[in-house]
Amino acid sequence: MSTPDTLRSLSDIYRFFRNNTTPIYFVSPTAYNILGLGQWIQGFKYISHFDSFDGGHFRVTNPTQNTEREFQSMEDMANYLLSHKESVELFEKSGGKGKILTVMFDEKTEEIAKSLGMEIALPPASLRTRLDSKIVTTQLANEAGVPSAPNIVDVEASSYAELQALADEKKLGNKLVVQTPYGDSGKTTYFISSEADWDKNADKIVGETLKVMKYINHIPGTVEAVATRCGTLVGPLQTDITGYEELTPYKGGWCGNDIFPEILKGEQRDKIILMVKAMGDKLYETGYRGTFCFDYLVDTDDGEVYLGEINPRISGASPLTNLVTSKYGGIPLMLLHLLEFMDVEFDIDIEEIQKRWADFDTWTQLVLKHTEDRVRMITKAPKTGIWRMDDDGDINYVRQSIDWGNVSDNNDAFYLRVYGEGDYSYLGADMGILIARGRMQSDDRQLLPRASKWVTAINKEFEYKELEELEVPYIPTDNVRKML
Amino acid sequence: MKNLQFDVISELSPGEKFSELFSKSWPAYRAWYLDEGEEARPSYLECINALKQHMPELVPLYKKLTTLLDCDDLQARFLSLYCPPTFYSACSQLIYKKEQTALIRNYDFPAFLCEGTIMQSQWLDKKVIATADCIWGALDGINDAGLSISINYGGRLVEGKGFGITIVVRYVLETCSNVEEAIEVFRRVPVHLDYNIALVDKTGNHSTVFIAPDRDICVSHATTSTNHQGSVEPGKPVFLEDSVTRLDALNKLAAQQETTLQDSAAQFLYSPLYRQHDIHSSGTLYTVVYLPAEGQVSYLWPHQSLNLSFDLFPEQTLDIHYV
Numbered sequence: 105m106s107t108p109d110t111l112r113s114l115s116d117i118y119r120f121f122r123n124n125t126t127p128i129y130f131v132s133p134t135a136y137n138i139l140g141l142g143q144w145i146q147g148f149k150y151i152s153h154f155d156s157f158d159g160g161h162f163r164v165t166n167p168t169q170n171t172e173r174e175f176q177s178m179e180d181m182a183n184y185l186l187s188h189k190e191s192v193e194l195f196e197k198s199g200g201k202g203k204i205l206t207v208m209f210d211e212k213t214e215e216i217a218k219s220l221g222m223e224i225a226l227p228p229a230s231l232r233t234r235l236d237s238k239i240v241t242t243q244l245a246n247e248a249g250v251p252s253a254p255n256i257v258d259v260e261a262s263s264y265a266e267l268q269a270l271a272d273e274k275k276l277g278n279k280l281v282v283q284t285p286y287g288d289s290g291k292t293t294y295f296i297s298s299e300a301d302w303d304k305n306a307d308k309i310v311g312e313t314l315k316v317m318k319y320i321n322h323i324p325g326t327v328e329a330v331a332t333r334c335g336t337l338v339g340p341l342q343t344d345i346t347g348y349e350e351l352t353p354y355k356g357g358w359c360g361n362d363i364f365p366e367i368l369k370g371e372q373r374d375k376i377i378l379m380v381k382a383m384g385d386k387l388y389e390t391g392y393r394g395t396f397c398f399d400y401l402v403d404t405d406d407g408e409v410y411l412g413e414i415n416p417r418i419s420g421a422s423p424l425t426n427l428v429t430s431k432y433g434g435i436p437l438m439l440l441h442l443l444e445f446m447d448v449e450f451d452i453d454i455e456e457i458q459k460r461w462a463d464f465d466t467w468t469q470l471v472l473k474h475t476e477d478r479v480r481m482i483t484k485a486p487k488t489g490i491w492r493m494d495d496d497g498d499i500n501y502v503r504q505s506i507d508w509g510n511v512s513d514n515n516d517a518f519y520l521r522v523y524g525e526g527d528y529s530y531l532g533a534d535m536g537i538l539i540a541r542g543r544m545q546s547d548d549r550q551l552l553p554r555a556s557k558w559v560t561a562i563n564k565e566f567e568y569k570e571l572e573e574l575e576v577p578y579i580p581t582d583n584v585r586k587m588l
Numbered sequence: 589m590k591n592l593q594f595d596v597i598s599e600l601s602p603g604e605k606f607s608e609l610f611s612k613s614w615p616a617y618r619a620w621y622l623d624e625g626e627e628a629r630p631s632y633l634e635c636i637n638a639l640k641q642h643m644p645e646l647v648p649l650y651k652k653l654t655t656l657l658d659c660d661d662l663q664a665r666f667l668s669l670y671c672p673p674t675f676y677s678a679c680s681q682l683i684y685k686k687e688q689t690a691l692i693r694n695y696d697f698p699a700f701l702c703e704g705t706i707m708q709s710q711w712l713d714k715k716v717i718a719t720a721d722c723i724w725g726a727l728d729g730i731n732d733a734g735l736s737i738s739i740n741y742g743g744r745l746v747e748g749k750g751f752g753i754t755i756v757v758r759y760v761l762e763t764c765s766n767v768e769e770a771i772e773v774f775r776r777v778p779v780h781l782d783y784n785i786a787l788v789d790k791t792g793n794h795s796t797v798f799i800a801p802d803r804d805i806c807v808s809h810a811t812t813s814t815n816h817q818g819s820v821e822p823g824k825p826v827f828l829e830d831s832v833t834r835l836d837a838l839n840k841l842a843a844q845q846e847t848t849l850q851d852s853a854a855q856f857l858y859s860p861l862y863r864q865h866d867i868h869s870s871g872t873l874y875t876v877v878y879l880p881a882e883g884q885v886s887y888l889w890p891h892q893s894l895n896l897s898f899d900l901f902p903e904q905t906l907d908i909h910y911v
Contacts, residue, residue, distance in 0.1 A: 173625075186633070
């Protein structure tokens with residue numbers, strides 16, 4: 105049933121968020137994942153742990169941590185931030201009642217939100233956890249007719265021989281990719297083509313429920329989409345930038361994305377978009393609403409496209425998605441996510457909106473991790489803002505900026521500082537993020553010279569001090585190292 | 589020789605004196621509060637929600653105090669006294685009911701852990717004189733509606749989800765006028781350790797309430813209590829061995845028909861009620877006598893005393909030396 109208040113066009117949606125009176129808070133280690141959204145939404149605020157803007161972002165609150173505390177996970181950090189005095193007082197000042205967005209959360213977060221009188225504007229934690237399993241995802245995708253690389257799921261193997269027997273049954277070959285249900289990219293995926301490979305990883309595989317795939321030569325990519333009552337809206341396709349040792353100490357670990365109009369032209373692209381739509385609609389059927397990330401694989405031998413995995417959350421793919429979908433005549437995809445959780449009716453033509461980001465410029469994001477296995481205290485860090493590279497590869501700070509919208513040409517980049525002065529650097533820390541126009545990775549997946557130049561130049565801006573003998577810094581557990 | 593300085597402070601609305609008290613005590617309380625790590629303590633949200641749920645009348649005062657003190661997250665959590673770290677003390681209490689009704693108690697604790705603040709205030713509507721603990725909480729006190737209250741640690745090591753007792757004592761003094769009202773508070777407000785609560789009001793009503801985090805409260809007409817609840821079975825150890833001895837001494841005192849208030853109070857300055865500092869880690873820090881009908885309070889030490897009332901409350905500092 106439609107009412108006069110039903111939103112039907114982009115203008116309606118813009119107006120709705122421009123006049124929004126419901127406070128919306130993004131609570132996360134950094135503001136990065138949906139930075140810039142405040143330009144569209146009245147009443148939008150960030151509550152973050154890291155102060156990337158030296159207090160210079162009027163929508164960002166950084167609750168002061170008065171003591172040392174070891175956060176066990178990102179969920180733990182989100183719960184801490186939400187329960188902090190400065191946050192609680194901010195909520196009270198804004199009249200209580202509001203919406204919470206975050207990257208990771210759990211049942212405790214849901215309890216906290218309830219006691220604050222607020223709503224988490226994301227599908228329930230229990231559903232997210234269920235969907236996060238690579239096995240459940242594969243099964244749902246099968247039901248939706250979305251193909252995965254040849255595989256067998258929901259199996260166990262206690263020896264290499266058992267694994268081989270499983271693989272033979274489905275003709276997966278000798279080069280296998282084995283995944284356990286949960287985990288970050290690059291950390292719970294094992295490449296096994298010999299007994300030796302098995303022996304090396306057996307302790308992490310035995311006793312787990314597994315997904316066993318045929319190894320395919322492939323290009324990995326990502327696309328963010330939003331499952332809504334009007335259908336699934338698909339963002340621009342992105343390539344993954346993974347595993348470069350300049351950027352990450354983790355083999356195969358995620359370190360950024362490229363967005364460029366030429367990605368997978370024609371049939372392959374159309375097919376991926378259809379797969380994402382089918383997957384989104386299937387997710388919506390299961391009760392899932394809003395944004396999700398669809399990782400795809402393109403088989404470089406035969407050109408087939410497959411589902412890799414689903415990340416049912418705001419993710420590292422969100423920044424470039426929102427950038428492209430808004431900057432080139434559309435709308436930040438995140439607004440459509442929010443609509444699902446706002447008290448408003450909408451009936452929009454998904455196809456019409458999606459057409460608006462058929463044409464766009466090229467952008468890259470690089471996540472700079474600390475790649476040295478040394479713990480030191482940072483005494484100087486590059487500031488958040490616009491940086492410019494000269495012909496010699498040196499960079500200079502041009503000006504302060506609270507988002508990447510002001511990156512004007514291919515020599516500019518926006519750097520978001522994560523770790524700053526007084527923090528400790530350690531292997532795997534997300535030191536900062538760079539967003540630039542133009543590509544940083546070639547078609548055949550080589551890091552372009554300009555990428556290396558930027559990484560070197562940014563790293564040169566850091567200064568460190570060796571630790572005093574008795575100083576024992578807090579080094580986060582693996583669970584929180586991936587902050588974005 | 590151990591010393592403790594007692595500051596007698598009158599400040600009706602929380603202001604400069606209260607702020608000074610906080611600045612002086614905070615470093616020690618911070619160390620105590622972080623004893624088991626910061627994660628072990630509830631979040632600010634849990635603290636404020638617990639206050640709102642169980643002692644809503646205190647919330648505006650709590651906010652006033654945290655604003656006055658410009659409290660950070662940790663300080664505000666501490667001040668709520670919701671699920672603080674544990675603390676155990678000794679203490680003896682006697683409800684004296686002869687020619688008049690009075691409440692006499694010894695407070696036994698390590699001297700360096702006692703604030704030594706005796707404070708008169710009027711934060712909500714009632715005037716209150718109390719021995720301060722955890723800055724705005726109270727170990728014992730009296731209000732101008734004619735209610736007196738004091739607490740003994742109850743003896744077991746059971747820990748539950750609830751408030752540090754001293755904030756509940758404050759709540760009782762701020763909001764209750766008689767024993768019945770105070771009992772109702774202990775029926776509904778969770779406290780995190782065992783306590784024996786002595787209550788006396790100006791009508792002469794009295795009660796000793798035994799509370800515990802894992803049991804229903806036990807309201808009794810007992811006039812004496814030390815540091816255990818119920819009867820101690822022979823051969824079964826109690827947390828403080830002299831708890832039984834002290835209770836026997838109190839019961840003997842209560843049974844003597846002719847003993848004057850003054851004589852009864854004097855007994856608190858002698859063993860076994862008085863706990864010597866060279867023998868016990870929790871030695872007796874002060875004896876206090878509350879007369880709720882008269883609105884009078886007397887602090888007693890072996891060689892000193894201090895009389896206070898709602899009409900006469902001279903600010904001063906006393907240096908007490910314990911042998």
